Amino acid sequence: MATAILMPKLGLTMTEGTIEEWKKKEGDEVKKGEILFSVATDKLTNDIEAEEDGILLKILVKDGEDAPCKEVIGWLGAAGESIPEAAPAAEKAEAPAEAAAPKAEEKAPAAGTVLVIGAGPGGYVAAIRAAQLGAKVTLFEKAEVGGTCLNRGCIPTKAMLHTSEIYARATGSADIGIVGNDVSVDWEKVQAYRASVVEKLTSGVKALCKANKIKVVAGEARFTGPKTVVTNGETYTADRIIIAAGSYPIIPGIPGVKGNKACIDSTACLSLDHIPESLVVIGAGVVGLELGTVYSRYGAKVTVVEKMPGILPGMDSELTGMLLAKLRKDGLDILTSAEVKSVEETEKGALVKVGTEDGEKEFEAEKVLICVGRGADSAALGLEAAGIKADKGFIQVDDRLETNVPGVYAIGDVTGKMMYAHAAIAMGEIAAENAMGLCRTFDTASSPSCAYIGPEIAGVGFTEDKAKELGLDYKVGKFPTSANGRSLAVGETDGLVKVLVGSKYGEILGVHMLASGATEIIEEAALAIKLEATADEIIGTIHCHPTVSEALSECVMAAEGRAIHIPNKKK
Numbered sequence: 001m002a003t004a005i006l007m008p009k010l011g012l013t014m015t016e017g018t019i020e021e022w023k024k025k026e027g028d029e030v031k032k033g034e035i036l037f038s039v040a041t042d043k044l045t046n047d048i049e050a051e052e053d054g055i056l057l058k059i060l061v062k063d064g065e066d067a068p069c070k071e072v073i074g075w076l077g078a079a080g081e082s083i084p085e086a087a088p089a090a091e092k093a094e095a096p097a098e099a100a101a102p103k104a105e106e107k108a109p110a111a112g113t114v115l116v117i118g119a120g121p122g123g124y125v126a127a128i129r130a131a132q133l134g135a136k137v138t139l140f141e142k143a144e145v146g147g148t149c150l151n152r153g154c155i156p157t158k159a160m161l162h163t164s165e166i167y168a169r170a171t172g173s174a175d176i177g178i179v180g181n182d183v184s185v186d187w188e189k190v191q192a193y194r195a196s197v198v199e200k201l202t203s204g205v206k207a208l209c210k211a212n213k214i215k216v217v218a219g220e221a222r223f224t225g226p227k228t229v230v231t232n233g234e235t236y237t238a239d240r241i242i243i244a245a246g247s248y249p250i251i252p253g254i255p256g257v258k259g260n261k262a263c264i265d266s267t268a269c270l271s272l273d274h275i276p277e278s279l280v281v282i283g284a285g286v287v288g289l290e291l292g293t294v295y296s297r298y299g300a301k302v303t304v305v306e307k308m309p310g311i312l313p314g315m316d317s318e319l320t321g322m323l324l325a326k327l328r329k330d331g332l333d334i335l336t337s338a339e340v341k342s343v344e345e346t347e348k349g350a351l352v353k354v355g356t357e358d359g360e361k362e363f364e365a366e367k368v369l370i371c372v373g374r375g376a377d378s379a380a381l382g383l384e385a386a387g388i389k390a391d392k393g394f395i396q397v398d399d400r401l402e403t404n405v406p407g408v409y410a411i412g413d414v415t416g417k418m419m420y421a422h423a424a425i426a427m428g429e430i431a432a433e434n435a436m437g438l439c440r441t442f443d444t445a446s447s448p449s450c451a452y453i454g455p456e457i458a459g460v461g462f463t464e465d466k467a468k469e470l471g472l473d474y475k476v477g478k479f480p481t482s483a484n485g486r487s488l489a490v491g492e493t494d495g496l497v498k499v500l501v502g503s504k505y506g507e508i509l510g511v512h513m514l515a516s517g518a519t520e521i522i523e524e525a526a527l528a529i530k531l532e533a534t535a536d537e538i539i540g541t542i543h544c545h546p547t548v549s550e551a552l553s554e555c556v557m558a559a560e561g562r563a564i565h566i567p568n569k570k571k
């Protein structure tokens, strides 16, 4: 039977390709391994080899024509062999739905009025981008400009992780010859430092809004119609509205949690008036582990209770398993497959009862940090009045970030798409451009995930678990940080860098790093995925020595069986 020739998928973000040139004509004999045709995407051109011998029976997609990945573009078979009349249904591309959206039209941006609800990283970026494109922008904020990220999320946690790391290094480096005598913590100053970093950044955002002539209105915005919002009794109308209302910490219905003075959320945990002696953290996601790490470094006895069998759900499970072992080595008591049953208020704080695989356990804690996830902060928006669809509060959007109401967009945490500030920022730019007449889509495939624990963990593209679930044909390459010169020099050797490479075309399918500075290096992998780079291109990129990023190119080399600084697996 004749064999279908398919448009290849040469990269994680590739959705369609253009036949640049068929190197054979219909009726020509083709040998396996000969170049059959070349494909161009908006990023690269690749020669595609024939996968078997035969006669090129039919060309369906001609030179210069486009076809989606995995669509039949021709037929190969024996001389005189017939081909099916109707092409069989093309295999469904694994590309995320958003990638199938239309290409950006180079339409001139239209001037207009844009309302933005929420001044977190999604909202203020959307406001600035819309203003750059000529819009008259009004930005509503019911609390503080900068949102969760700047005031009680990314930035203050990073300031606290920084100060706690300095303390931990000053007190824990005797084995490398640095003996810290009389090192102590001035908690008031630690807190003042955190507050000063927040203050500098939030005033910077206010200045940027002013410079971009954005009208910032302090108050809660509520829809009264599809294109009308009311704030402080005043009505605002616009053709384009961007909702960036963010999220709030969920307080679970565990008996004894509500109204318990010892129970705190991540916001309260950042500004405690002293370092607690003991802290139970409910939930081993990014926020729980970052704050648990901070207080553990400052000397609190930290116990983390996680319902799932592992930590950091959604990240590569091999790496999270290694991180779990490292955090336990560093002194955090982490219970997995364990569930908090109740929290009783006591004189000293709380008694936390936990169901584990080994029966019920009890933990005394001065404070109990609740980090079980975040809900969409959309209840007060009056979405019903505008007819905007939401699911459990998360606003539903298409790949252009538009809601079911034309001209109304939603971005960031309130969509539940990807609850990271960098995702909110990217969505802010995209929604603003779409609101101003351009056509862009949000691409989750090249958007990284990260946590700033010690060592940092970051990943982009498919995890190995996902690749297996999808049945992808991939090679894996791994490089331990214990074999990386820079990691050894800075004493961060409990890590691993891992890559998944497509077996057939060498495209980068996913990169995952547990390494010092992983959050600064993962962007190289994100760029590689975005540009549909192959293993060869990463290997051919010269990395400074000694750097942790060398481990990235070495792991790609390992996938190809040609790593230099570790023995390669025998094939």
Ligand SMILES: Cc1cc2nc3c(=O)[nH]c(=O)nc-3n(C[C@H](O)[C@H](O)[C@H](O)COP(=O)(O)OP(=O)(O)OC[C@H]3O[C@@H](n4cnc5c(N)ncnc54)[C@H](O)[C@@H]3O)c2cc1C
Binding pocket: 117, 118, 119, 120, 121, 122, 123, 140, 141, 142, 143, 144, 145, 146, 147, 148, 149, 150, 152, 153, 154, 155, 157, 219, 220, 221, 222, 244, 245, 246, 247, 266, 287, 377, 380, 381, 411, 412, 413, 414, 418, 419, 420, 421, 422, 423, 424, 452
């Ligand atoms: C402790 C912690 C640490 C984190 N660390 C990181 C990190 O290191 N890296 C990372 O990428 N992400 C991190 N995050 C997540 C990150 O903070 C969020 O993903 C990001 O802030 C989402 O941005 P946003 O603009 O969608 O929403 P938000 O930042 O939540 O901003 C929404 C804003 O909208 C306002 N608002 C809501 N409703 C209305 C209304 N009706 N009218 C007017 N204003 C309204 C709110 O007051 C708020 O200011 C962290 C989160 C937490 C809690």
